[in-house]
Amino acid sequence: MDNQTFFIISISLGVFAAIVIILFGLDIYYLAKKPKEEKGILSLKFSEKFLPELEKLISQEIKRAIPEINQKVTNEAIEYYKKQMAIFSQEAENKMADWDQITKKEILKFSNIYSQAEDLILQAAKNKAGELGKGLDEKIDRICQSATETINQKIAQTEKNIEDYKKEKLKEVDQKIYQIIGEVAKKTIGKAIDISDHEKLVIEALEKAKKEIF
């Protein structure tokens, strides 16, 4: 506002100086048009009236000029304010644009934050779901483990039964094998033993019997 006041005053003084110069110019022009014999008198008259006339003229001019000046000042002020308003408007627009940018940035930022928050929430939800899933997995694991144990027990029992059955069957087979071996041996060994060995066996049998019955 101080600058505006200073500007108005400067304009007013400028206008006033211009008026003075114009009046002085007009006065010189008017004197130049009058007869030469009246030059001395006129010169005297001028000098006598000049100041009051000048003061009057100036006063009149000032009175006349003030509204113009006021008008001009007002116009200037209006123009200035218009300009200022335009500048302000421009600045406001710029500010608005800036604000728009800032808002957009803030919105973007908020959007990012929201996105991050959403991600966090999603992550938390996933974690929760993971925990739930983990719990479910643990339950499934327990069920599986229990089922596995039962199955393993059944398998072990079955394997034992198979093993027992196998042993029994192998025993039966062994018995049959030994029976066959025995039968074959009985049929072959007797023939394979030579007479002298047969005789030795009989004598040995007698020796054994001697201790017990003879």
Add this chain to the structure above:
Amino acid sequence: MKEVFEELVKKIITKEDFLLFIEEINLLEQVVFKNIEVPLWKRVKGKVREEFRNELQKLEKEGVIPASPNQQFSFFDELKNYLQKIPQVKLEIAFEPSEDFLLRIKKWFKEENHQEVILDITVNPKIVGGAIIEYQGYFRDFSLVKEMDKLISQKQL
């Protein structure tokens, strides 16, 4: 007399020998009262083993066998009683024994048990080897088949 009997019994190894000998003695007992003017050993020609007949001849010449039929009968009767008192050993073996082996067994009994025995031999290849012995009510199975069965039973357990 006992020595004479023992000498005669030496030739008896198996139960078959014994039965044959008893049969021959029974025949002699039947013959002693017939054709008494003919020596006994001549009367049984062709009816007893030649070996035994030679033995009879020897004993008659030596006077071991009495001359009268009754005494001869008593002699053979005593001999028969003597023979019947000889213990029999039942032996079941897996092979056909040779004469030598049977004598060896008989000798074994004489040496180890100090008595004459008559061997009742049964050949049964199923016993594989060894012998199943039956003697005066005692029974012992020393056969290989028994050992094998024992072994198989142990393996089967």
